[in-house]
Amino acid sequence: MPTIDPIYIGDDAFQRLAAYCADSFPDLPITLVADTRTFAAAGDNSARALAAAGRAVRSVILRGDNLHADEYGIARVLTASPYGEALFVAVGSGTITDITRYVSFRLGMPFVSVPTAASVDGYTSAGAPLVIEGIKRTHYSQPPLAIFADPAVVKRAPAELTAAGVGDMLGKITAAADWRLGALLWGEAYDEAIALRSRAAAQTCIDSIDEIAQHSDVGLGRLMQALVESGLCMLDFGESRPASGAEHHISHLWEMGGLQDGGPQPLHGAQVGVATILVARLYARLRELTRGDVRRLLEEAAAEGRAGDVAEIEAAYGSMAPTIIAEHAGFLEMPAEREAALRSTLIERWEDVQAILSSVPEAELIERLLRRVGGPTTTADLGLSQARARSGFLYGHYLRERFTAAKLARLLGVLRYPL
Ligand SMILES: [Zn+2]
Incomplete structure (x- = not known):
C-alpha cells in the first residue's frame, strides 16, 4: 500500500517542503x-524556499x-x-494537482503536493x-509522495472553494450508503473499516x-483533515469507491456537458454538494417502499428488460454511447441467474436494504449545511439548464459499473426527475 509521508499541515510548510526535497531528492531539478x-x-513562496535551499526550480x-x-x-x-x-x-487545488499527478506519473517522475485550498478530497x-x-472517470495514476499545506494559504482561499470542499465531503454520506448497497446487492468488494473512516470524516x-x-x-x-482522510480512504482501498457514489456520477455528467459547451465550470465540490441533496431525496423516496411495493415494481420492470437502458444511454451519451455501453456490460448483459439472484436478495433482505437507506439523512439537512457555508444548493445555482440537471440525475449511473441508489431506483423503475 503506498504511503504519503509526511502529510504536513503547518505554518512552516514551505521550509518543510524545501527540507524534504533536499533530503529525499537532492539531485533532481x-x-x-x-x-x-x-x-x-x-507557488512563489514554495519556489523561493526551494531556491534558497540551492535548488534549480523551473515554474510552469x-x-x-x-x-x-x-x-x-x-x-x-x-x-x-x-x-x-x-x-x-503541484501548487494548487484539484485541477492543478490532478494534471500534475497524471503527467508526472506518465513520465515516471515523483510528485509532491502543495494544496492551496480545502476544496477537494483528491x-x-x-x-x-x-x-x-469527453468522458470523465478516474484514471490510474499516483499519489503524491508528500504533502505540505500552509493553513494561512488555505485560509485565504476564496470562500467558494471552502464551500466546495464541504460539498465534496457531504457527498461521502451518500457514497458510503451506495457502497453498502453495492456490497449487499451486487457483491462489490467492501471494507467496513474504510467505509466507517470515510463516513466519520464527513461527520467531522x-x-x-x-x-x-x-x-x-x-x-x-x-475540513482539510477530513478531505485528506477521504483521499486516504481511496488510496487504502485502491479505488475511488469509498468516496464516490451516485452523487459523483451525476456531477460528472453535468461536468462533461459543461466542458462540451466550453466556458467556466462550477467547482467539482459545488456540483457534488447539489447532487448529494438530490440523491438524499432519492434515498427518502426509496425508504417509502415496502417489500410488497418492491415485489410489484420488480415484476413490472422485468417486462421491460435492459433494452430500455441501452436506449437511454444512446439518447443521453450520443457519440460516447458505444464506450459507455461496452463498459456497462455487467449490468446491460446481466445473466438471467444473476438478475434472479438480485431480485430475490432485494425482496428477501429488504429490511437490510432499508437499514442502509436509513443511514442517509434528509435532504434538508444537507441543504442547510451547504447554505451555512454559502455553497450552492440547487441546479439553478450551478447555472445548469433543466435538461442538463435532469440528464445527469437520470443517466449519471451509467458512467460507472457500480451499484448505487440511482441504480436501485432504475431497477425498480422509480428513477424520475424532478423527484
Ligand atoms: Zn469528489
Whole structure:
C-alpha cells in the first residue's frame, strides 16, 4: 500500500517542503506547476524556499481561467515542462494537482503536493479524475509522495472553494450508503473499516460546520483533515469507491456537458454538494417502499428488460454511447441467474436494504449545511439548464459499473426527475 509521508499541515510548510526535497531528492531539478492564482498564493513562496535551499526550480505557470483536467490541460503542462528528469511539485487545488499527478506519473517522475485550498478530497488519492474524449472517470495514476499545506494559504482561499470542499465531503454520506448497497446487492468488494473512516470524516465536517463557515483556523483545519482522510480512504482501498457514489456520477455528467459547451465550470465540490441533496431525496423516496411495493415494481420492470437502458444511454451519451455501453456490460448483459439472484436478495433482505437507506439523512439537512457555508444548493445555482440537471440525475449511473441508489431506483423503475 503506498504511503504519503509526511502529510504536513503547518505554518512552516514551505521550509518543510524545501527540507524534504533536499533530503529525499537532492539531485533532481524541480518542476513547479501552478496557475497564476495559486502561484501568487503559494507557488512563489514554495519556489523561493526551494531556491534558497540551492535548488534549480523551473515554474510552469498556467494562465487563463479555463483550465481543466482534460487532454488539453495535460498537454499544456507536458509541453511546458522541461525535458528530462524532475521532481514535480503541484501548487494548487484539484485541477492543478490532478494534471500534475497524471503527467508526472506518465513520465515516471515523483510528485509532491502543495494544496492551496480545502476544496477537494483528491490530494491524497492515487487516481486522477480526468475528462478524456469527453468522458470523465478516474484514471490510474499516483499519489503524491508528500504533502505540505500552509493553513494561512488555505485560509485565504476564496470562500467558494471552502464551500466546495464541504460539498465534496457531504457527498461521502451518500457514497458510503451506495457502497453498502453495492456490497449487499451486487457483491462489490467492501471494507467496513474504510467505509466507517470515510463516513466519520464527513461527520467531522457536519459537526464543525459553524467553525468552517467562520473560516476559523480550527474549522479549516478540520475540513482539510477530513478531505485528506477521504483521499486516504481511496488510496487504502485502491479505488475511488469509498468516496464516490451516485452523487459523483451525476456531477460528472453535468461536468462533461459543461466542458462540451466550453466556458467556466462550477467547482467539482459545488456540483457534488447539489447532487448529494438530490440523491438524499432519492434515498427518502426509496425508504417509502415496502417489500410488497418492491415485489410489484420488480415484476413490472422485468417486462421491460435492459433494452430500455441501452436506449437511454444512446439518447443521453450520443457519440460516447458505444464506450459507455461496452463498459456497462455487467449490468446491460446481466445473466438471467444473476438478475434472479438480485431480485430475490432485494425482496428477501429488504429490511437490510432499508437499514442502509436509513443511514442517509434528509435532504434538508444537507441543504442547510451547504447554505451555512454559502455553497450552492440547487441546479439553478450551478447555472445548469433543466435538461442538463435532469440528464445527469437520470443517466449519471451509467458512467460507472457500480451499484448505487440511482441504480436501485432504475431497477425498480422509480428513477424520475424532478423527484
Ligand atoms: Zn469528489
